[in-house]
Amino acid sequence: MTTQGIEIRKAADSELRDIVSMWKRNIKTANTATDIVTLYRYFEKYFLVATPTDIGNNTGAGSNIVGFVAGAVRNGHGHISGIAVDNEFRRTEVGRQLLKAEAANFLADGFDRVTLEVRISNTGAITFYETHGYKCLYTIKGYYADGEDAIVYELKI
Numbered sequence: 001m002t003t004q005g006i007e008i009r010k011a012a013d014s015e016l017r018d019i020v021s022m023w024k025r026n027i028k029t030a031n032t033a034t035d036i037v038t039l040y041r042y043f044e045k046y047f048l049v050a051t052p053t054d055i056g057n058n059t060g061a062g063s064n065i066v067g068f069v070a071g072a073v074r075n076g077h078g079h080i081s082g083i084a085v086d087n088e089f090r091r092t093e094v095g096r097q098l099l100k101a102e103a104a105n106f107l108a109d110g111f112d113r114v115t116l117e118v119r120i121s122n123t124g125a126i127t128f129y130e131t132h133g134y135k136c137l138y139t140i141k142g143y144y145a146d147g148e149d150a151i152v153y154e155l156k157i
Contacts, residue, residue, distance in 0.1 A: 005054055006094055008101040011047040011068065016040060019047070019068050026084035028119065030145035039070060039081055046071025046078070048101055050085070050094045069098040071105065071114075078106030078157075080116040099132055107157045114157060117143060117150040129153050 011019060019040070020033045040047050050067035067085035071078055080102060085094045106114055118125045120139065130136075134153040143150035 005052055006050050006066070006089075006092075006097060007053050008048055008050050008097050011040070011044065011049045011065075015049055015065055018065050019049070019070070022065065022068060022084050022086065023070070023082055026086075027082050028144075028146075029082075031082075036070070036082075039072060043070075043072040046073075046102065046105055048098060048105070050089070050098055067094045067098055069102045071102050073111075074115065076111075078102070078109075078111040078114040080114060083116075095128060096132060103155060103157045112157060114155045116153050118153060119144060120149040120151055126151065 016037055020036050023029070023031070023036055024033075046069075048069050048071075049065040051064045052066060066089040068083070069080060070082040072081050073079065080099075083095065083098055085098070103114055115137070116129070116134070117140070118129060130153075132155070134155045137152045137154050140150045140152060142148075
């Protein structure tokens with residue numbers, strides 16, 4: 001999928017280091033690099049990256065990624081384990097494109113919903129998800145390693 005100068009495509013093994021780095025920079029999590037790589041190995045079909053189409057090499061060979069979404073299958077539905085966009089590409093539709101492409105992947109595989117968790121304090125992400133059709137299901141007390149609560153969101157696809 002290519003729109004507005006950004007290509008959304010399946011992540012390549014060679015991009016794992018960049019995905020891990022972006023995940024650690026942008027997502028407040030206790031996940032280790034090993035956790036992220038393990039998730040990728042199980043669900044690599046649902047790891048997508050965003051790359052600018054005006055940068056020469058978009059063949060999966062390198063560090064041109066400006067965003068990613070990491071999906072998984074959980075309890076019979078699609079689940080977004082992580083999503084991040086570099087600061088300079090935020091508010092440029094990259095996040096929306098990643099969410100849309102991931103939902104399309106899950107739908108193509110027969111899933112009818114996507115879930116995700118978000119920190120209760122992450123008001124920017126909450127607004128972003130709600131703007132894109134996600135609905136609050138419930139709160140999980142103390143979900144994160146630091147004790148913060150998570151809100152579970154769902155998108156029917």
